[in-house]
Amino acid sequence: MVALNALLRMQSVSRAADSANITQPAMSAALARLRQYFGDPLLITKNGRSTLSPLAQALSTPVSEMLRSIDESIIAQPLFDPAVSDREFRLLAADTVIAGLLAKPLQYISQIAPHLRLDITTPHGDITEKLDRGQVDLIIAPEAFCSSCHPQELLLEEDHCVIACAKNYGSEHLTLDQYAAADHVEVLIGPTREPYLPEYLFSTLGITRRIGVKLDNFSLVPFFLTGTTRLATFPGMTAELYRCFADLKLLDLPFELPGVRVVMQWHSRANRDPGLAWLRTRIQQHLPASHQEYRSRLYRLALETI
Structure with missing residues (x-):
């Protein structure tokens, strides 16, 4: 199982051998036995590159989970001493x-x-x-x-608030019309690049936000607010962090949004x-x-x- 897991993760006999701390011939022998057992090539080599067979792809997650479960439930020490642990x-x-x-x-x-x-x-x-x-x-x-x-x-x-450039938003009060008319900075999350705040939250209020800047990193947001009239809507603690490093101000939302x-x-x-x-x-x-x-x-x- 350890050899199989290494082969599925590394997709290379030599790298799998290094990962499992065994010799390359030993890993090659393990792959031969696994191929015989499953009746499947598992690793398919073409043009000098190895890829997983469909069966190997299907085995990847359950094999990894099984070994991790064994490690955590059986092998792992039942006691934890933070003073000496190097975990x-x-x-x-x-x-x-x-x-x-x-x-x-x-x-x-x-x-x-x-x-x-x-x-x-x-x-x-x-x-x-x-x-x-x-x-x-x-x-x-x-x-x-x-x-x-x-x-x-x-x-x-925590609740959400609006973040804006302090020089360009002198008033403490932000109107709904100002919010709707502004360009917005949004962070897209995950492999499907979903916006941090889904647009349906705004459509129910009759607002269609124009996203002027899309980012995949929260820490970049302040750089695209400073010196502009753009707005960003994020949790209060995140907004406080931004304000430490840029000339920004926090404004109350002119409508209700669910907290985070x-x-x-x-x-x-x-x-x-x-x-x-x-x-x-x-x-x-x-x-x-x-x-x-x-x-x-x-x-x-x-x-x-x-």
């Missing part, structure tokens, strides 16, 4: 969440668990698929983008993982207790960056 945790979160919410909890965690390793990535592709394939241990994202098939824990709830629920999500097979449970608890404990504390943290973050 690597793989987290997935938007760049603004990493900078604004996770930076402080992870700093604290590094002090009490100095040997832990963190592999932090931003969302690209299907985040649920990454969780199912065991490529991430913990997702921190809006509830709307998470799976209903795995457990989750609420981190915070930010959650932590993990795979159901990791429910009894003591290390992951410890990590979730520490993140929860060291989140900002209020918007005021959050703004204070961001101010210190901006000073450290400067």
